[in-house]
Amino acid sequence: MSFAKLLKIHERLNELFLLHQEALLRLDLELAAERLRIYERELRAHMRVEEELLMPVYERAGKIAGGPPEFFIGEHRRMLEFLTRFAAALSELKGESGDPARRVIRLFDEEAMFKSLCDHHDMRERNIFFPALDRVTDEAERQELIGRCFAANSQLE
Numbered sequence: 001m002s003f004a005k006l007l008k009i010h011e012r013l014n015e016l017f018l019l020h021q022e023a024l025l026r027l028d029l030e031l032a033a034e035r036l037r038i039y040e041r042e043l044r045a046h047m048r049v050e051e052e053l054l055m056p057v058y059e060r061a062g063k064i065a066g067g068p069p070e071f072f073i074g075e076h077r078r079m080l081e082f083l084t085r086f087a088a089a090l091s092e093l094k095g096e097s098g099d100p101a102r103r104v105i106r107l108f109d110e111e112a113m114f115k116s117l118c119d120h121h122d123m124r125e126r127n128i129f130f131p132a133l134d135r136v137t138d139e140a141e142r143q144e145l146i147g148r149c150f151a152a153n154s155q156l157e
């Protein structure tokens, strides 16, 4: 077993975000906001296991070029800041009258930046974080940790 298995969780998270974007595209702001909340809850659950459960194990690997823990944690913080702005933009949109098209386009533009940050972050986990975790664990520990990561996002099943 390999920590690369956790890429499944990234895929499911990306899918949840796309569901939010589909609702936004249809200008169903209520549904877009609801789906954004679900996405954020699942993303936070995933980040929590990475930071609290996996990061201490990752630190056994010592210094890794391009992969100090602060990089990963800093990206998590930035991703959450984006989500706070999206939620605020959505509730503003709901309160405003007139044609929302231009403001929705602006939100999509910001969400595109968010998605490229997520891609960058996922790539670094795939290339640096997960392989290092594979190196410093044995099969039994890997299975246990991976199981706990999936349990934290059991709603995604």
Ligand SMILES: [Fe+2]
Pocket: 047, 050, 072, 076, 121, 125
């Ligand atoms: Fe992460």
Ligand SMILES: [Fe+2]
Pocket: 010, 046, 050, 125
């Ligand atoms: Fe991750």
